[in-house]
Amino acid sequence: MNTFLDFTVVFLIAALLLAPSLWGVVRDRRIDRTLRAGQRLAPMISDMGSTVTAVQYRASACQGFIGQAAAGPAGR
Structure with missing residues (x-):
């Protein structure tokens, strides 16, 4: 039993x-x-010729896709 507790500690x-x-590796x-x-x-x-940054463009594209998916087949 002591061996198990030692191993656990x-x-x-x-x-x-x-x-x-x-955690830092995953974040990086x-x-x-x-x-x-x-x-x-x-x-x-x-x-x-847009002044939108790439990250903003990506975020807006993802939001549009999510909105279309939420609308479903009837919304298309």
């Missing part, structure tokens, strides 16, 4: 030490993915 301490690092990857998407859309936006 070591595991919990390791989890507490690793959790912030893993999400930010990188957003920046890459913005870089892909930047040439399209500059060709349109």
Whole structure:
């Protein structure tokens, strides 16, 4: 029983030490993915002559798609 408790304590301490690092990695990857998407859309936006940033364009495109999906087949 002591071995199990020792193992559990070591595991919990390791989890507490690793959790912030893993959280940061996940956050950085999400930010990188957003920046890459913005870089892909930047040439399209500059060709349109719009002053809208790539991230704003992506967000508005996603909202339009969500709105169409919510309307369903009858709304089309």
